[in-house]
Amino acid sequence: MNWIQKITSSIRIEGTAKKNIPEGLWGKCDSCSAILYKPELEKSFWVCPKCDNHMKIGARQRLVFFLDKTSETEIGSEVQPQDALKFKDLKKYKDRLGQAQKATGEKDALVAMSGKVNGVPVVAAAFDFNFMAGSMGSVVGERFVRAANVALSQKVPFICFSTSGGARMQEALFSLMQMAKTSAVLAKLSQEGIPFISVLTNPTTGGVSASLAMLGDINIAEPNALIGFAGPRVIEQTVRQKLPDGFQRSEFLLEHGTVDMIVDRREMRETIAQVVAMLQNKPSPDVKHLPSAV
Amino acid sequence: MDLNFLEFEQPIAELEAKIEELRYVGNDNDLNIGEEITQLQAKSKQLTKQIFSNLSPWQISQIARHPRRPYTLDYIEHIFTEFNELHGDRAFADDPAIVGGIARIEGRPVMVIGQQKGRDTKEKIRRNFGMPQPEGYRKALRLMKMAERFNMPVMTFIDTPGAYPGIEAEERGQSEAIAKNLFEMSQLKIPVICTVIGEGGSGGALAIGVGDRVMMLQYSTYSVISPEGCASILWKSADYASTAAEVMGITSERLLELGLIDEVIKEPLGGAHRKPENMAGIIRRALVRSLADIESMPVQGMLDKRYERLMAYGTFKC
Numbered sequence: 001m002n003w004i005q006k007i008t009s010s011i012r013i014e015g016t017a018k019k020n021i022p023e024g025l026w027g028k029c030d031s032c033s034a035i036l037y038k039p040e041l042e043k044s045f046w047v048c049p050k051c052d053n054h055m056k057i058g059a060r061q062r063l064v065f066f067l068d069k070t071s072e073t074e075i076g077s078e079v080q081p082q083d084a085l086k087f088k089d090l091k092k093y094k095d096r097l098g099q100a101q102k103a104t105g106e107k108d109a110l111v112a113m114s115g116k117v118n119g120v121p122v123v124a125a126a127f128d129f130n131f132m133a134g135s136m137g138s139v140v141g142e143r144f145v146r147a148a149n150v151a152l153s154q155k156v157p158f159i160c161f162s163t164s165g166g167a168r169m170q171e172a173l174f175s176l177m178q179m180a181k182t183s184a185v186l187a188k189l190s191q192e193g194i195p196f197i198s199v200l201t202n203p204t205t206g207g208v209s210a211s212l213a214m215l216g217d218i219n220i221a222e223p224n225a226l227i228g229f230a231g232p233r234v235i236e237q238t239v240r241q242k243l244p245d246g247f248q249r250s251e252f253l254l255e256h257g258t259v260d261m262i263v264d265r266r267e268m269r270e271t272i273a274q275v276v277a278m279l280q281n282k283p284s285p286d287v288k289h290l291p292s293a294v
Numbered sequence: 295m296d297l298n299f300l301e302f303e304q305p306i307a308e309l310e311a312k313i314e315e316l317r318y319v320g321n322d323n324d325l326n327i328g329e330e331i332t333q334l335q336a337k338s339k340q341l342t343k344q345i346f347s348n349l350s351p352w353q354i355s356q357i358a359r360h361p362r363r364p365y366t367l368d369y370i371e372h373i374f375t376e377f378n379e380l381h382g383d384r385a386f387a388d389d390p391a392i393v394g395g396i397a398r399i400e401g402r403p404v405m406v407i408g409q410q411k412g413r414d415t416k417e418k419i420r421r422n423f424g425m426p427q428p429e430g431y432r433k434a435l436r437l438m439k440m441a442e443r444f445n446m447p448v449m450t451f452i453d454t455p456g457a458y459p460g461i462e463a464e465e466r467g468q469s470e471a472i473a474k475n476l477f478e479m480s481q482l483k484i485p486v487i488c489t490v491i492g493e494g495g496s497g498g499a500l501a502i503g504v505g506d507r508v509m510m511l512q513y514s515t516y517s518v519i520s521p522e523g524c525a526s527i528l529w530k531s532a533d534y535a536s537t538a539a540e541v542m543g544i545t546s547e548r549l550l551e552l553g554l555i556d557e558v559i560k561e562p563l564g565g566a567h568r569k570p571e572n573m574a575g576i577i578r579r580a581l582v583r584s585l586a587d588i589e590s591m592p593v594q595g596m597l598d599k600r601y602e603r604l605m606a607y608g609t610f611k612c
Contacts, residue, residue, distance in 0.1 A: 090529060167497075181605060214474070234459050244461075
């Protein structure tokens, strides 16, 4: 066997070994295309270890990453969507809901839980972008309010991870009014001195951006997230010029004074636990806790 | 085609043209054609009644955007006295797409705020077609907070295609400006009455639309997205705008049914632009009546009611 054959045969061996690995154990970074081992990705909360790209994650997974092990209790799961307007575009709203429910395993685009972060009691909510683009309709608004009310009654901080295309068109003006509803409950929290931390993740636009997501006592963005009122395509069509590089990305928002800080997902737990403990004048959080996911 | 009339009003336009023609002839000679004119006028009125009794949501949205439709400043002129316009957000600029100031309504000092569209091309551009920048919303908030300090009720007039989607608007925090208004308006310790007079375009409308009472003129619209926008996203073509207008339920009548607004203010036959001064009078009476209703409650009661109503928005199973 010459040296070339040696190398190629060793490659073949690796190739056959790969076949024995069960499917679905490998993921691909949607930015740098690196092939990544899923258990490793879970440990890094779906942030690419090669390029630091923050990949999209589901609402439930987000909360499981965020909250301490075995501390969570879900809030508002009893609130479920209905199609009051009998809305039908190319598809029926009812069918779109069914599809989204099947795809995500969630009843609607927001999941809320009470729990702890590094030992600090909190209420947390997260949007699911895979559920009709994380759009905000009546259920999202009502669950958000119920979660905020738990935070109010328990006097614990409220944290919301948003990712959304905006208000849900299929619920028409009901959706628009969720902007007012969620903003009003946050005003109540503010009056009572309950901290609200808004974490803006990729992407957060439209009616969600123009209501609850911008109303944090502290606004945190994940790196390189698209955040804005209007989507880039709409802006481009309106102003008829090319948008500058990095426009509407987290770093742009930080520079323009819209967000307080950009925090890597892998450091989100520690950062939020620290700031909310300080805002509530509580002792420094105990860092030994593990997230539910681990 | 007469620009005073929309496409579906063309039969009325033709009759009106005929009446004009006869009048002209009538002035020219001694023929007694008064009777015929009266007859034609009656016919025109009947036709208008007939057409307007059965308008589609899409036709209504065209009336809401009618080039002759009265705008905020037109109403201010006829509803209020001593209007003193106040400018600027005290931080960046004055946004001409939102006007505001102090004025009296039947002698009572109030704060008036509204989106303002332009009538001719130059004015349209100056007013940015009624699409506010963040500083417009911040000016509105500044005036509302000032009204609160001086215990003046706030009356807003909504008429916008939406908040402006531009580069500078994003740089200056369009989202934050809108969100902040929703947040603050929910807790202003003074009566807030909002009236949609034309187009209620999404978050850009709602940003001056949270209050104790939300009223809509009969042929105004209020929606989460324009029918064209909705159609181009969900039907992949703006040609379906009329269908989108239908399913979204953007008309005053439908929104009253759904419990999303409190009152529909009837318009004169043929729409507000046919009799702007009459319309203003009707709005003034509605405003005064609403204010009296709201003020019959103590301030805390008013705030609780506003909050309860905001919390009640939505439709879900539970």
